[in-house]
Amino acid sequence: MDAARRAAQGVVTARAERRALADVITAPAEVVINLYRSAQVTPRIAAQVIARHARLGDSVTTGQPLVTLSSVEMAEAQGQLLVADREWKRVRKLGRKVVSERRYIEAQVTRQQAWARVLAYGMTRAQIKALLAEGDASRATGSFDLISPQDGTVISDNFIVGELAEPGTVLFEISDESVLWVEAKLNPEDAGRVAIGAPARIKAGDGGWLQGKVVQRHHRLDETTRTQAIRIEVDNRDDRLHPGQFVEAAIQSGKAAPVVAVPTGAVVLFQGSPTVFKVEGDELHPQPVETGVTRAGYTEIKAGLAEGEEIVVKGAFLIKSLLLKSQMGEGHAH
Known part of the structure; x- marks a missing residue:
């Protein structure tokens, strides 16, 4: 032929x-989000949800507005910043030769403190600059946007428009799913034979295999199963794996x-x-x-x-x- x-x-x-055909340990595993590539979006002050700008499953980019909030505390802070900024501009224009040193420093510090307050409450520097550029006290409405801290996918958006969100309430969870974790549970003896950096393969839902490597080993055993979890990092740019999915892991142990x-x-x-x-x-x-x-x-x-x-x-x-x-x-x- x-x-x-x-x-x-x-x-x-x-x-x-x-x-090199090293020994391979096979074990059931679960796909989980990569916490090092994930972030939560939360308000720092009590605020009402005014508008939603992203939904579950959306791809978002760093700095993209996700939700508009309104807060009485923010309105007060915005008003104080506008007043402090106006006073600082006036004092700075007059100069140190006209105003006292005390008044000059007080105006400068008051403006800095007012800026820091609205920044700490949740406004971005760009939003603050836009507010000050208008210089209109009527713009101190307490409205502000929470933005995405990273590129990724919206994996959670548990809120409704109109609800009052307390500080720390998780409105969005954003995760970059291009690199996921797979956690395989091994008996401690097998886990001890697996080295950090060891190659691993993950059987996806379509029957194919994805390459990965061991990046971490849990130091605490599961209280119920008495197993030790091995964390595998997998390139998921093809979107073949999803958090919560059960898979099979084949992990290389030892050298050959x-x-x-x-x-x-x-x-x-x-x-x-x-x-x-x-x-x-x-x-x-x-x-x-x-x-x-x-x-x-x-x-x-x-x-x-x-x-x-x-x-x-x-x-x-x-x-x-x-x-x-x-x-x-x-x-x-x-």
Whole structure:
């Protein structure tokens, strides 16, 4: 079977390589949000919700207004800032030669304190500058926007327009889901064999596997199951994983020396022996091999195949069936 016929039949070949087939621990796991890439949006003072600008599932960017609030405390603070700013501008214009040193410093400090107060209450610097640019006391309405502190997705927005939100009430939760955590629960003995930085694979809901790495190990055991959680960081830019989803984790433990290994699907049982199909020119020949461990989709070849030899890695069962038919006089495999 030449290269053109192999390609037409979907047969793929590759050269045997050396790989480190370390022990793999499999365990059930759960996808959770990456707390280091998440933030809560809360009011710092009691305020009424006036308008919503984002909803559950929306993608938001840093600085984007999420909700408009109104507060009596903020109105008072805004009014004091406008008065203090006007006084400071007047004193500064007159200069130190006209006004006393005491009045000059008091006006400056009062303005700074008023600025700090509205900033602490929840207004941004841009909102404060816009308020002062207008300089109109009637603009001290107590209205202000809470903005997104980061890029991400709205994963929670538990409030309604018109409600009175107390300080610390979580109005929004924003999370960057491009990198998620997967927490696998292992018995303490297995967890102790897993190193920080160890590679891991996560089986997604679509049946495919995602690559990840161990980033942390919990130091407290689960009080109910007596298991120890291992935290795996996974690149989720394709949005294949979602917080709360149950998955399977395969975590590498320990180290292993590289061995000759081939994709597990390249090895078939032929005439009672594990066999691969070697490429020799335009022909494929069965080659009995001695196999070792199988890890993460690869099987160790202890004997019968050398590094660099080309074999069928996809379509081995097809070649096997063609060869069996050939032996029965019904066709030819080469």
